[in-house]
Amino acid sequence: MRRLLPAALILGMALYATAVHAAPVCEISRAVVLPLRDDGGYLSVSVTVNGRAASMIVDTGSEGSLITPAGVAALRLPTDPEHRTMMQGPNGSPRLVPNVRIQDLRLGTHPAAELPLGPGTMAVGMLPGSPMITPPVLGLLGADVLADYDLEFDVPHQRLTLWTIRLGSRLCQQPPAWAGHWTTTPVHRQSGRLTVAFTLDGLGGTALLDSGARSHIVSTDFAHRLGLTDDQFALDPGGLTAGVDMKEREYHWHHFGRLELGGTVWTRPVLTVAPVHDQADMLLGSDWFAHHEIWLSYATQQLFFR
Known part of the structure; x- marks a missing residue:
């Protein structure tokens, strides 16, 4: 939601920012x-x-x-x-x-x-x-x-x-506010969204952290770069789905060999393969969120999970 601020308030904020030099x-x-x-x-x-x-x-x-x-x-x-x-x-x-x-x-x-x-x-x-x-x-x-x-x-x-x-300082406590052990991996922020590097069956790609997707979705183009063919996907179970544009697209569930993200490895994962025109090779969907405790740090551009 784009927020609406009165012009007087915006001007007041700007004047305050230039007049006050607060401690970190x-x-x-x-x-x-x-x-x-x-x-x-x-x-x-x-x-x-x-x-x-x-x-x-x-x-x-x-x-x-x-x-x-x-x-x-x-x-x-x-x-x-x-x-x-x-x-x-x-x-x-x-x-x-x-x-x-x-x-x-x-x-x-x-x-x-x-x-x-x-x-x-x-x-x-x-x-x-x-x-x-x-x-x-x-x-x-x-x-x-x-x-x-x-x-x-x-x-x-x-x-x-x-x-x-x-x-405001390098001396500040860094997130997450957790005790114990967790995995940390850098993310890239673009237009408010976060992406993270992954490797699937030896090929590196970029995954969008997408809690709105209901499953891991590997883009069809990325799957083709792995050497998989449409004839192979035709043997996999699947169906039709749609996004917010309400246009249907075909998907398949495919067994892959090895998925690696942030040093964590999943063997023999079953992932959805479907067209993804989103400058991402994979969507990390809500099924991934459901199996981990996850901290998305927009402030530090890091992903923490355990």
């Missing part, structure tokens, strides 16, 4: 802890939109948030004539969609445990699928909201923690 700030604090649902691979949290409760998919693979036409109607959201959004799904077909204005968006539904985000503008788009839960799923949260924080996913314990991180 160190902060690792919980901004909010949200109950996290996993319904068949759909990871969602409860939100409050203009005082009304709703659920939204948590999608680290999406640059922007969106609200569905059903959500617009149910919440009676007005069209934003000043903003529209270019939306692109996994099939690589961009289209221009309208935006609506939101007066008050809050993560969470309990006043004692919610994170106010204030007013903003949000794109309107369809979801290819969503679980039938209460409150109903009316959209998704993308990097325009999530990337302002570090994200700690604990799917087994149904918890998503958003952390406020300020590291």
